[in-house]
Amino acid sequence: MLVLTSKLPHIKKGIIAILCCVSSALYADIRIEDSLGEKVFAEAPTRVASLNWELTENVIELGVEPIAVADMKGYEEWVTRPALPASSQDIGDRAEPNLEKLAQLKPDVILIGAALEGIKSRLEKIAPVVFFNTYQKDHNNAEAADRVFLTIATLLDKQDIATEKLANRTKVLNQLKAKLEAKYPEGMPKVASMRFANTTSAYVYGKNAMPEYALNALGIDNALSLKNTQWGVTQKKIKFLRSVDDNVLLYFQPFYEEEKLNASPLWKAMPFVQQGKVAPIASTWTYGGAMSLQYLAEAMTDALLSLPNENNTGK
Numbered sequence: 001m002l003v004l005t006s007k008l009p010h011i012k013k014g015i016i017a018i019l020c021c022v023s024s025a026l027y028a029d030i031r032i033e034d035s036l037g038e039k040v041f042a043e044a045p046t047r048v049a050s051l052n053w054e055l056t057e058n059v060i061e062l063g064v065e066p067i068a069v070a071d072m073k074g075y076e077e078w079v080t081r082p083a084l085p086a087s088s089q090d091i092g093d094r095a096e097p098n099l100e101k102l103a104q105l106k107p108d109v110i111l112i113g114a115a116l117e118g119i120k121s122r123l124e125k126i127a128p129v130v131f132f133n134t135y136q137k138d139h140n141n142a143e144a145a146d147r148v149f150l151t152i153a154t155l156l157d158k159q160d161i162a163t164e165k166l167a168n169r170t171k172v173l174n175q176l177k178a179k180l181e182a183k184y185p186e187g188m189p190k191v192a193s194m195r196f197a198n199t200t201s202a203y204v205y206g207k208n209a210m211p212e213y214a215l216n217a218l219g220i221d222n223a224l225s226l227k228n229t230q231w232g233v234t235q236k237k238i239k240f241l242r243s244v245d246d247n248v249l250l251y252f253q254p255f256y257e258e259e260k261l262n263a264s265p266l267w268k269a270m271p272f273v274q275q276g277k278v279a280p281i282a283s284t285w286t287y288g289g290a291m292s293l294q295y296l297a298e299a300m301t302d303a304l305l306s307l308p309n310e311n312n313t314g315k
Helices: 009-026 053-061 072-079 099-104 114-123 141-155 159-183 210-217 238-244 258-262 292-305
Strands: 030-034 037-041 048-050 109-112 129-131 191-196 201-205 233-237 248-252 278-281
Touching: 030 129, 030 141, 048 053, 053 072, 053 109, 053 141, 053 159, 099 114, 109 114, 114 129, 141 159, 141 210, 141 292, 159 292, 191 210, 191 238, 191 292, 201 210, 201 238, 210 292, 233 238, 238 248, 248 292, 278 292
Parallel strands: 048 109, 109 129, 191 248, 248 278
Antiparallel strands: 030 037, 191 201, 201 233
């Protein structure tokens, strides 16, 4: 048994110093950088409230069940993957969450995006807030999504899971690319992707859009040239889609006016429609987290594989 005595002050001080170092190593603060600067936590939060769909995706991917999620019904319709845990509670609209209910849930941390920056000070009265402004015009949104994912992994002490997920994403993307190369042995088609606003207007994805990054990862070029934007999306009239010409057009679901669209003379006159080079993409969030890049690639690959071979010569 080790006994510390006043007769050996230098030994006593040395052992105390070692014990302090061990204690610091075991209970070191968690330090992260969000979009506003450094945040320090004494330990990894376990009760996580996520008020942004992109951040909610990341939390669930890391094996943590968020106690609070904004607009769960909308998430299940538009995001779909990863599935929401049964234990998560809905705290209302993403732009106007129910702060009283949130406070009752006693979160250890609240994750927010740009839409709630204006009420950050109010949220901080409930719990520490971590803010991410992932989507911006002046950087690569796909790279930013990865950084946010890794930052949240550090916060939640899930770095190993994040590293494994990203490594597996690379493998999946390569496998998908191989499938498409087998379908298109003479060269990949150019592909435009979009989401309908209605039967006369569409949100078309271009530079800095996650769908374009997903297509690029598959070795596919965008059939349309659109300027870089914050979200990588530009609203256009349906007639603009004539520019797709006889390349491929993919559109994201849900879209509830397909019957009306298919009856439109303007739509039926589109070259890609006449040649059967158009297909829906299963509902996938186009403004999501790091793993949504994989889900986009999977859904877009499925859409491309559904097209008839005779209409799919590369350009």
